[in-house]
Amino acid sequence: MKLSLLPWALLLLVTAPDPGPWPAAGAQGSCSHRCGVQDGPCSCHPTCFGLASCCSDIRDFCLEILPYSGSIMGGKDFVIQHLNWSNPTDSVICSFKESIQTRGFVDSSGRVHCVSPLLYETGRIPFTLSMDNGRSFPRSGTWLAVHPSKVSESEKSQLVNETRWQYYGTASAQGNLTLTWNTLALPTNSITVELWGYEETGKPYSQEWTAAWSYLYSLATSITNSGSFTFTPKPAPQDYQRWKVGALRIVNSKHAGEKDVHALWSNEHALAWHLGDDFRADPVAWARAQCLAWEELEDQLPNFLEEVPDCPCTLAQAQADSGRFQADYGCDIEHGSVCTYHPGAVHCVRSVQASPLYGSGQQCCYTAAGTQLLTADSTSGSTPDRGHDWGAPPYRVPPRVPGLSHWIYDVISFYYCCLWAPECSHYMQRRPSSDCHSYQPPRLASAFGDPHFVTFDGTNFTFNGRGEYVLLEASGTDLRLQARAQTRMTPEGSQDRGTGLTAVAVQEGNSDVVEVRLRDGAGALQVLLNQEVLSFKEQSWMDLKGMFLSVAAGDRVSVMLSSGAGLEVSVQGPFLSVAVLLPDKFLTHTRGLLGTLNDNPSDDFTLRSGQVLPPSASSRELFQFGADWAVENASSLLTYDSKFLVENFLLRPKHDPNFLPLFPEETTSSPSQESEAAKLCGDNNFCNLDVAATGSLSVGNATLLVHRQHLLRAQSLQPVVSCGWLAPPSNGHKEGMRYLVGSTVHFHCDSGYSLAGAEASTCQTDGTWSQPTPTCQRGRSSAVLLGVIFGGLAVVALVALVYVLLRRNKSNTAVWDSQP
Numbered sequence: 001m002k003l004s005l006l007p008w009a010l011l012l013l014v015t016a017p018d019p020g021p022w023p024a025a026g027a028q029g030s031c032s033h034r035c036g037v038q039d040g041p042c043s044c045h046p047t048c049f050g051l052a053s054c055c056s057d058i059r060d061f062c063l064e065i066l067p068y069s070g071s072i073m074g075g076k077d078f079v080i081q082h083l084n085w086s087n088p089t090d091s092v093i094c095s096f097k098e099s100i101q102t103r104g105f106v107d108s109s110g111r112v113h114c115v116s117p118l119l120y121e122t123g124r125i126p127f128t129l130s131m132d133n134g135r136s137f138p139r140s141g142t143w144l145a146v147h148p149s150k151v152s153e154s155e156k157s158q159l160v161n162e163t164r165w166q167y168y169g170t171a172s173a174q175g176n177l178t179l180t181w182n183t184l185a186l187p188t189n190s191i192t193v194e195l196w197g198y199e200e201t202g203k204p205y206s207q208e209w210t211a212a213w214s215y216l217y218s219l220a221t222s223i224t225n226s227g228s229f230t231f232t233p234k235p236a237p238q239d240y241q242r243w244k245v246g247a248l249r250i251v252n253s254k255h256a257g258e259k260d261v262h263a264l265w266s267n268e269h270a271l272a273w274h275l276g277d278d279f280r281a282d283p284v285a286w287a288r289a290q291c292l293a294w295e296e297l298e299d300q301l302p303n304f305l306e307e308v309p310d311c312p313c314t315l316a317q318a319q320a321d322s323g324r325f326q327a328d329y330g331c332d333i334e335h336g337s338v339c340t341y342h343p344g345a346v347h348c349v350r351s352v353q354a355s356p357l358y359g360s361g362q363q364c365c366y367t368a369a370g371t372q373l374l375t376a377d378s379t380s381g382s383t384p385d386r387g388h389d390w391g392a393p394p395y396r397v398p399p400r401v402p403g404l405s406h407w408i409y410d411v412i413s414f415y416y417c418c419l420w421a422p423e424c425s426h427y428m429q430r431r432p433s434s435d436c437h438s439y440q441p442p443r444l445a446s447a448f449g450d451p452h453f454v455t456f457d458g459t460n461f462t463f464n465g466r467g468e469y470v471l472l473e474a475s476g477t478d479l480r481l482q483a484r485a486q487t488r489m490t491p492e493g494s495q496d497r498g499t500g501l502t503a504v505a506v507q508e509g510n511s512d513v514v515e516v517r518l519r520d521g522a523g524a525l526q527v528l529l530n531q532e533v534l535s536f537k538e539q540s541w542m543d544l545k546g547m548f549l550s551v552a553a554g555d556r557v558s559v560m561l562s563s564g565a566g567l568e569v570s571v572q573g574p575f576l577s578v579a580v581l582l583p584d585k586f587l588t589h590t591r592g593l594l595g596t597l598n599d600n601p602s603d604d605f606t607l608r609s610g611q612v613l614p615p616s617a618s619s620r621e622l623f624q625f626g627a628d629w630a631v632e633n634a635s636s637l638l639t640y641d642s643k644f645l646v647e648n649f650l651l652r653p654k655h656d657p658n659f660l661p662l663f664p665e666e667t668t669s670s671p672s673q674e675s676e677a678a679k680l681c682g683d684n685n686f687c688n689l690d691v692a693a694t695g696s697l698s699v700g701n702a703t704l705l706v707h708r709q710h711l712l713r714a715q716s717l718q719p720v721v722s723c724g725w726l727a728p729p730s731n732g733h734k735e736g737m738r739y740l741v742g743s744t745v746h747f748h749c750d751s752g753y754s755l756a757g758a759e760a761s762t763c764q765t766d767g768t769w770s771q772p773t774p775t776c777q778r779g780r781s782s783a784v785l786l787g788v789i790f791g792g793l794a795v796v797a798l799v800a801l802v803y804v805l806l807r808r809n810k811s812n813t814a815v816w817d818s819q820p
Contacts, residue, residue: 031061032138046532050641059083063129063141065114069538070143071151072402073247074118075263078143080129084110091133096125096143101134102260117260119145120211121395122402123543124529146539147390147402148268149329157181157250157264168233168273169280170420177273178230181250181264186225192256193219193229195274197243200398200408204301205358209398211405215257216240222253233273235280245407246271268407270415287420291427294413298430301386304360305432308384309351311364311372313436313740316716318349318364321442322558323566323581325349326550328363328389339365341414344380345373352548352560354392359400361388362434369738374433376725377737379424383431385410390543435739437724437767440584441717442566445594446710447471448577449703450498450693451485452686454710455595456582459604459615462689463593463626464499464661468638468654470592470629471504472580477563479508481580481592482637484517484649487659488574488694497662498693500575505637508561511546513637516557516569518576525571527557531639573702579710593629619663630655667692680704723763729755732776741765749776 031037031044034055038045041055044062048054059082070076085106092104094114104114112129119125125145128137159165160178167173179193195216202208217240219231248266255261272279279286312318318325331339331348339345342365351362365373365382375381386409391402399405410431417427445456452462463469465485472481484503487495503517515528527534529544542549548560559567566581580594590597595604605613607628613621631638631654640650664685669677669692680697681687686707691700721741728734731753736745744762749755757774764770 029055031055031058033061035062035140047639047641051643051646061139063139065141065143067538068142068144068535069146070116070155071148071265072119072122072145073148073265074116074260075249075251075265076116076155077262078114078116080112080114080139080141083112083139085112085131086110089131091131093130093134093137094127095130095134095137096127098126098128100260104129115260115262116143116145118213120397120401120404121145122147122391123395123545144539144542146541146543148265149403150539150541154182155185155264157248157266159248159266159269162267162269166270166272166415167419169275170272170283173272176230176232178228179248179250179266180228183225183227186250186252186262186264188225188252190222190253191225191250192221192253193223194249194251194256195219195246195271196249197240197246197271198268198404198407199243199245200401200405202398204398211396211398211401214243215259216243216246218256219248221256235276236274238276240274241276244271244275244412245269245404246274268404270412272415272420284421287416288423291413291417291421291423294416295426295430302358304355304358304386305384305434307355307357308360308362308434309355310439311362311382311434311436312349312439312441313372313720313722314716315347315366315370317439317441317720318347318366320713320716321566321581322568323442323560324352324564324583325364326352326548326558326560328365331365339380342373342380342382344378345382348382350389352390353562353564354388354390354400358386359388359392359405361385361390361406364434371738372433372436374435374725374737375428376432376727379418379428381428381433383410383428384434385431435725436720436722439722441719442564442581442583443586443597444710444714444717445472445580445582446578446706447483447501447594448572448706448710449500449575449686449699450690451501451575452689452703452707453593453595455601455604456580456590456597457595457599457601457604459595459601460686461605461622462619462664462686463622464497464663464693465623465626465630466499466656466659466661467627468631468636468649469626470631471578472590472592472594474565474582474586474591475589476585477508477561477565479506479561479563479565479586480635480637481506481567481594482631483576483578484638488699496694497660498690499659499661500573501578502576503638504567504569504576504578505639506559506561506567507637508546508563508565511561512544514544514547514549514559515637515639516576517639518571523571523574525551525555525557525569527551528639531641570706572706573699575702577706579713593626619665623661623663627655627657662693664689721763721765721767723767723769726761726769727773729757729774729776731778732774739763741767745769747774752779753777754779 029041034044036045043053044055044058064081065078066081067078088106093101094104095101096117100117102115102117106112122145125143127141127143129139130137158180160180164173165177196213197216198213200211202210220229247268250264251261312321328348328350331342331345333347337346342348345365346368348363348365354361362384363382373381385406387399387405389406392400399409414427418424443456446454450462450464454460466487468484471483482505483501485499486502487499489495505515507513513530517526519526536551540551546562550558556570564583568579570577586597588598591606596606602615603612605617605625613625640646676697677688677691680700681704684704687700687704690703691697723739725739726745729747732749734745734747741763744760746760753776755774756777758771761769761771
């Protein structure tokens with residue numbers, strides 16, 4: 001929280017008539033050049049709307065826009081809300097990050113438009129607006145630039161049968177190609193279809209390494225905006241052959257070749273269709289040469305594999321470790337498991353954070369049985385990436401450009417080696433899967449219900465304070481997690497003697513501050529970024545400073561921090577449920593209500609002073625433990641943007657000393673309620689306590705469900721022993737691709753070879769295999785030996801049979817010769 005908020009709130013309370021409404025919006029002062037500022041006669045800060053303290057012109061200068069997001073490729077037209085300009089003008093300039101300017105305009109209805117620029121980064125991009133041709137920029141707002149794959153298909157032009165485009169020139173792909181688009185997304189009569197190419201040039205990992213999109217040439221000029229374009233590709237001129245990755249752009253013909261104009265882009269793709277005659281004459285030989293050249297370059301680059309994280313051992317671990325891994329949109333079990341590049345997999349995850357030095361990423365793929373797929377066993381295996389698909393801060397430079405660096409270093413080379421030529425072994429040797437031999441699952445802690453807490457070391461307790469409290473503080477990364485607890489209003493209008501979490505805020509180091517809170521009376525979540533309410537109508541994923549933010553179905557928010565820590569907040573009954581995931585680097589560095597992470601439950605009740613309460617502490621002693629971790633105003637991360645929050649939490653003690661909860665030993669229930677609770681809760685103490693404290697079975701049921709979810713997740717995150725990949729024998733093969741404890745791998749030799757060694761090996765509890773990989777020795781295999789033996793016996797039998805027949809024939813001849 002900004003420290004200036006406290007005197008501001010005091011001033012409001014002093015000047016507000018009592019009783020009566022809040023002060024009217026400030027009539028003095030202006031938000032020109034002051035967006036985000038609280039000081040002065042009136043406020044231009046996002047909290048001013050709830051506090052009725054805004055300057056009267058805030059909407060004219062602190063801009064709201066629709067749409068508010070678009071692809072980093074740019075060309076998206078957006079409208080400034082609440083700003084009407086009486087006269088049409090061509091003096092509109094939109095300046096992004098104080099360095100990239102695009103031309104805007106005023107339409108016939110007086111609405112002001114801007115166009116988003118081509119960017120090389122994702123995230124919230126500040127922009128300013130000039131209505132006087134650049135002489136002044138008093139207005140400001142924020143544009144959200146997103147990964148191209150996260151943009152709605154309706155905002156792009158479509159490559160009809162995209163696979164055909166990317167195989168064009170090979171034996172199976174000839175003829176015409178077709179591009180389609182939504183004509184309403186580009187309102188003009190005449191359009192031009194252009195090809196743009198992407199490349200990264202300069203010495204890798206040096207200051208000279210640069211990324212650039214370049215206009216190459218037009219496929220069609222000044223054609224009717226019909227929504228479809230069909231053509232027969234011809235080899236591009238030699239000067240353009242160096243571009244292997246690119247995208248098509250459709251623009252108003254008046255702006256052909258210009259940068260940062262209203263446009264529709266296609267997906268980035270492999271430019272097989274524009275390659276030269278040498279590719280079309282022999283695509284396999286051409287691709288093989290490109291694959292070998294890529295391999296040679298790879299051998300000259302630093303080894304990024306050493307710093308990417310190990311994969312989780314199982315699909316269950318990969319889905320539970322949401323602070324460090326998130327679903328790969330190219331193979332997501334929740335979206336039908338369409339795994340084009342990983343057949344045999346049902347789900348893949350990517351490491352959320354890029355590696356610190358090289359900006360690289362990890363990918364991990366799993367079968368329906370939950371087994372990790374490795375490239376050493378199958379070309380469907382998961383592959384690490386030199387360029388993280390989602391990019392890496394500070395973006396803009398190779399190999400950190402979202403999506404595109406990944407294409408240059410990891411995807412187009414896959415086309416060369418695996419899709420256009422049968423040289424996939426070269427690719428897999430440079431992009432081997434990481435097994436999970438050294439993977440360590442994160443530690444889990446939760447808070448939910450009345451509220452109840454399960455610490456990182458597994459201690460369970462209940463703390464029903466009303467106020468704002470420190471759930472977690474961690475040295476090293478300066479991770480801070482705070483929560484607000486309030487009482488529940490019963491349907492009869494009274495307040496329970498229990499409380500629950502209604503807001504949670506997190507910050508790590510100098511990252512953004514994200515707060516998740518219950519929206520008043522709606523039972524839904526509201527997310528604030530640096531005290532400003534966010535909208536997720538267009539995007540469910542945001543790249544923020546020091547973290548990533550994801551919203552699922554409006555009832556679950558995930559925060560993934562740069563340290564690998566993860567936070568999940570969801571609605572459970574009338575309150576919030578919070579799950580926190582910490583990697584092992586946080587061992588011995590945490591304190592707060594979620595305990596001291598050190599594998600020692602006995603010191604989880606540690607006060608700020610360092611004093612430790614015993615595990616047997618009474619519920620009243622634990623109440624004092626919780627009160628000791630009340631937030632201080634000077635360090636609060638929570639937002640106070642209403643009269644209620646100011647009066648009840650900002651200006652009062654952070655722990656309400658007058659509120660006395662219902663302690664577990666004081667709970668009493670009617671016989672009928674006890675019977676119903678017993679049926680619902682069984683022996684779940686958290687559920688039983690919440691039913692007794694609130695008189696509500698639905699509250700108890702919500703607590704029961706989230707506690708079960710916690711236990712299930714904790715089970716998924718249990719360490720799994722892996723013995724690591726086990727090689728097949730040379731001149732043989734193996735059965736089995738699972739390398740976890742208890743798994744057995746069987747070995748077989750090719751024809752003409754015999755097995756020397758064990759026929760099988762089992763993964764043991766100490767992480768070693770029971771037997772090494774055997775060898776297959778040239779010589780007669782058992783089948784051949786048996787064949788020789790039985791063949792020899794057959795020959796002997798045949799010789800004996802012939803001998804007997806000859807003897808009989810001789811005897812018969814002698815008899816016939818003796819007759820007259």
